Amino acid sequence: MARVPIHDIDSAPEASKEALERQSKRVGKTINIFGAMAHSPAVMGLYDAAEELLGERSNLDRRTREAIHLTIANVNQCDYCQAAYTGSAKAQGFSEEQTVQIRKGAVDEDDKLTALLALARELAEHKGEVADDTWQAALDAGWSDVELLDAYADVVRTVLTNWFNHLVGTELDLPAAPALD
Known part of the structure; x- marks a missing residue:
């Protein structure tokens, strides 16, 4: 309620x-x-x-930003945001299966996006701490340091929505995100 x-x-x-x-x-x-x-x-x-x-x-396109949002919603176990960002990710061209992959942490056949999402996931899981090798892996995958900072900004923006939903108990008014295997 x-x-x-x-x-x-x-x-x-x-x-x-x-x-x-x-x-x-x-x-x-x-x-x-x-x-x-x-x-x-x-x-x-x-x-x-x-x-x-x-x-x-942001130097990141909307599609990439939505993948970050969905990743962080999964990390923070926000059912409302996982539902909302699944719909948003699909609107940006991801298949439903890819939205599940994003939530699990790796997108098949997209090593570049997977490297960025690994950095975003680590940021959220470790309260802003990211290992040097995670940072370097994202750079090596083709992201710039500015894009990594923009990813950080989207992580923070997503934590805002996730924690808000936890705080107020937002009732789901969207189709639920698909279950993870």
Whole structure:
């Protein structure tokens, strides 16, 4: 059961409405996480600013960013975000099987993406610590150091959503992510 009200655009606090409208439009509807975030204009604004900034300035494309989001949602065992990011990853061209692979940590036939996701997973699992060989493996796979920092930013942005869902108990209003074998 959710701990806070789930707002729609009409019921949201005035200071949350613009950000809620923008994020609802981006995903095609007001999903429960956004409706719950809107209860706090600070939280809604923080998420909106992070998403907008990364969308404008990240050197990573949307497809790669969605793979990072899905990886971190798995690390943080956030069922809501695994469902949401599975849908987003599929919208970016990943197959359902690839979304499962991403959650497990390796994408068949994509060593470059797998190296980046290994770095993202290690960041989340070890609270920002990454071994030198993990960093170097991502560089050797073809990622730049700037792209690795941008991946870090997406990890942080995803932790925000994962922990928010854990905190407020966001109810799933999306198709569940497929089970892992």
